[in-house]
Amino acid sequence: MAMKATFLVTLLVVVLVASQAEAQLSGLLGLLNIGGTVFCSATGNAITNATTPTPPFANALVQLTCGGNVISSALTNGSGVFSMVLNPLQFLLSNLLSNCNVVVASPLSSCNANLPSTGILQAPLQLVGTVIRGLLSIVTIVPGVFQLIGV
Ligand SMILES: *[C@@H]1O[C@H](CO)[C@@H](O)[C@H](O)[C@H]1NC(C)=O
Numbered sequence: 471m472a473m474k475a476t477f478l479v480t481l482l483v484v485v486l487v488a489s490q491a492e493a494q495l496s497g498l499l500g501l502l503n504i505g506g507t508v509f510c511s512a513t514g515n516a517i518t519n520a521t522t523p524t525p526p527f528a529n530a531l532v533q534l535t536c537g538g539n540v541i542s543s544a545l546t547n548g549s550g551v552f553s554m555v556l557n558p559l560q561f562l563l564s565n566l567l568s569n570c571n572v573v574v575a576s577p578l579s580s581c582n583a584n585l586p587s588t589g590i591l592q593a594p595l596q597l598v599g600t601v602i603r604g605l606l607s608i609v610t611i612v613p614g615v616f617q618l619i620g621v
């Protein structure tokens with residue numbers, strides 16, 4: 471009797487897990503990864519063909535803003551690299567791409583005193599693509615070209 475009950479429970483669990491896996495395969499399990507590099511230059515971008523490599527903007531506060539609201543934030547590391555992970559169930563990709571920006575809240579003067587202390591760097595979002603890793607679909611988004619606005 472006890473064995474029968476155990477078998478039934480096991481069967482139920484297997485069915486539950488299987489239907490969950492199916493739901494995940496249909497795109498329910500995934501993440502949005504927004505990341506890039508901020509440089510310590512007048513535009514926040516790497517200077518192309520410069521004789522010395524453009525230094526990174528380390529410890530910069532990077533924010534994802536949508537319609538004026540800060541949705542997520544991160545700090546750049548010593549290489550100027552930041553990364554934010556969002557739950558795709560909470561965001562519509564097309565909305566993100568059209569309504570949101572990557573904004574650097576730290577003034578440029580904090581990485582180089584010769585750069586402006588006013589204005590903020592802002593870049594639109596660019597979709598790189600989606601990769602599937604096992605049951606996980608990872609959407610990669612990067613900032614486009616930064617611009618210094620509001621100087
Ligand atoms: C950078 O250098 C490459 C190769 O020398 C050249 O083709 C390109 O036009 C240069 N770009 C700029 C922005 O000067």
Ligand SMILES: *[C@@H]1O[C@H](CO)[C@@H](O)[C@H](O)[C@H]1NC(C)=O
Nearest residue numbers: 546547548549550551552553
């Ligand atoms: C910054 O993060 C990137 C990506 O994770 C990594 O490759 C790089 O080594 C990091 N740099 C430092 C100085 O931690």
